[in-house]
Amino acid sequence: xxxxxxxxxxxxxxxxxxxxxxxxxxxxxxxxxxxxxxxxxxxxxxxxxxxxxxxxxxxxxxxxxxxxxxxxxxxxxxxxxxxxxxxxxxxxxxxxxxxxxxxxxxxxxxxxxxxxxxxxxxxxxxxxxxxxxxxxxxxxxxxxxxxxxxxxxxxxxxxxxxxxxxxxxxxxxxxxxxxxxxxxxxxxxxxxxxxxxxxxxxxxxxxxxxxxxxxxxxxxxxxxxxxxxxxxxxxxxxxxxxxxxxxxxxxxxxxxxxxxxxxxxxxxxxxxxxxxxxxxxxxxxxxxxxxxxxxxxxxxxxxxxxxxxxxxxxxxxxxxxxxxxxxxxxxxxxxxxxxxxxxxxxxxxxxxxxxxxxxxxxxxxxxxxxxxxxxxxxxxxxxxxxxxxxxxxxxxxxxxxxxxxxxxxxxxxxxxxxxxxxxxxxxxxxxxxxxxxxxxxxxxxxxxxxxxxxxxxxxxxxxxxxxxxxxxxxxxxxxxxxxxxxxxxx
Numbered sequence: 001x002x003x004x005x006x007x008x009x010x011x012x013x014x015x016x017x018x019x020x021x022x023x024x025x026x027x028x029x030x031x032x033x034x035x036x037x038x039x040x041x042x043x044x045x046x047x048x049x050x051x052x053x054x055x056x057x058x059x060x061x062x063x064x065x066x067x068x069x070x071x072x073x074x075x076x077x078x079x080x081x082x083x084x085x086x087x088x089x090x091x092x093x094x095x096x097x098x099x100x101x102x103x104x105x106x107x108x109x110x111x112x113x114x115x116x117x118x119x120x121x122x123x124x125x126x127x128x129x130x131x132x133x134x135x136x137x138x139x140x141x142x143x144x145x146x147x148x149x150x151x152x153x154x155x156x157x158x159x160x161x162x163x164x165x166x167x168x169x170x171x172x173x174x175x176x177x178x179x180x181x182x183x184x185x186x187x188x189x190x191x192x193x194x195x196x197x198x199x200x201x202x203x204x205x206x207x208x209x210x211x212x213x214x215x216x217x218x219x220x221x222x223x224x225x226x227x228x229x230x231x232x233x234x235x236x237x238x239x240x241x242x243x244x245x246x247x248x249x250x251x252x253x254x255x256x257x258x259x260x261x262x263x264x265x266x267x268x269x270x271x272x273x274x275x276x277x278x279x280x281x282x283x284x285x286x287x288x289x290x291x292x293x294x295x296x297x298x299x300x301x302x303x304x305x306x307x308x309x310x311x312x313x314x315x316x317x318x319x320x321x322x323x324x325x326x327x328x329x330x331x332x333x334x335x336x337x338x339x340x341x342x343x344x345x346x347x348x349x350x351x352x353x354x355x356x357x358x359x360x361x362x363x364x365x366x367x368x369x370x371x372x373x374x375x376x377x378x379x380x381x382x383x384x385x386x387x388x389x390x391x392x393x394x395x396x397x398x399x400x401x402x403x404x405x406x407x408x409x410x411x412x413x414x415x416x417x418x419x420x421x422x423x424x425x426x427x428x429x430x431x432x433x434x435x436x437x438x439x440x441x442x443x444x445x446x447x448x449x450x451x452x453x454x455x456x457x458x459x460x461x462x463x464x465x466x467x468x469x470x471x472x473x474x475x476x477x478x479x480x481x482x483x484x485x486x487x488x489x490x
Contacts, residue, residue: 044126060238144169183336193222216259370483427454
């Protein structure tokens with residue numbers, strides 16, 4: 001497979017791209033010009049290690065809304081299978097070589113390759129790349145080259161991967177600063193949105209509909225900014241995929257109608273007009289459809305917006321919407337940092353009971369057996385408890401009260417708990433991750449754990465914990481350990 005930079009705007013593609021071999025690189029036989037502002041191998045490394053979130057945004061921008069029906073082979077390979085490219089990207093690691101080339105399966109030196117020191121890893125030769133581009137080109141070319149390798153992990157052949165590489169480079173070159181997703185501003189707007197939404201909910205609970213309407217107006221203003229910051233001007237970069245974007249539009253309608261209903265409860269000269277405005281789309285029914293266009297391809301076009309009949313109905317809806325948006329808040333934070341994020345593809349899930357609620361209690365450890373010793377498996381107690389209407393899991397050691405408690409979030413996700421549920425033997429499991437195996441801003445090393453808990457009729461328990469430490473430097477050894485704790489439920 002050919003792994004090379006494809007330089008734009010002059011499209012300076014190595015002649016080997018059109019030849020037979022897998023020679024890779026930009027190696028011509030004659031002379032050439034030097035980069036105007038040379039970039040060092042360490043600078044290429046630094047950018048590549050920060051690139052994962054941008055690759056995710058680019059994939060969202062590149063995805064055809066109907067990829068699963070597309071006749072374009074590359075669209076079907078990237079987005080039409082059981083796992084989309086965005087999900088596969090979540091699991092990929094990065095190996096950057098500052099002083100050596102990457103190699104193909106047959107040993108040919110190239111700029112990048114899917115053959116690295118460890119599985120599910122992209123190799124990138126910062127050494128080779130730094131000699132071919134300048135600082136003005138590094139973002140475009142490195143992103144396009146990494147996308148070439150992502151395509152190979154999705155089963156794309158060399159021609160398809162090169163097509164994607166060229167297209168991504170072209171899109172980036174023709175975008176401007178307004179296309180970039182400002183992650184810091186996005187997080188600020190989300191925080192302001194939640195602050196106002198929470199204020200609106202509190203005001204509804206207190207029966208202060210004037211204040212509730214004001215706070216929900218502000219929440220909607222922040223939501224508009226949030227949605228605007230989630231896409232670039234030309235949609236080259238998108239925080240959310242197509243289906244998720246459609247679902248967010250549905251959530252917005254529900255916020256708007258909840259606010260309109262609250263406003264219709266405010267006594268005064270405009271109350272009757274506000275009631276008419278709220279009830280207009282219902283046309284005498286108990287619901288209206290998200291879209292009445294029979295040709296609308298929105299998967300949520302037929303979703304019903306139910307008519308609210310009391311302030312309690314409005315309160316219940318706002319609380320459910322708060323949970324829905326909490327998932328999006330977690331997703332935004334995780335994705336921006338290049339960490340493993342819950343895969344959002346839109347959903348209409350009603351939160352089921354958290355199975356860990358059946359395991360509230362204290363678990364005193366009597367024995368522990370680990371397949372690998374590391375000196376840190378000193379837990380003497382595990383706790384599952386409720387506080388402030390939230391559920392927590394905590395580990396305790398003999399020398400301290402334990403680590404910070406892990407809180408279970410709405411819809412099976414929060415910042416560190418990436419999933420939880422029931423096990424086939426009637427127990428409960430959860431997975432949590434801190435960092436990301438290819439992430440940005442100092443969170444490069446991954447610490448991942450999976451916990452499975454089951455209890456027996458005689459008040460004994462068995463807790464299995466799988467712990468993984470995956471250094472961002474893939475030349476270092478991964479650490480994987482499984483420990484089984486047994487004891488008494490107190």
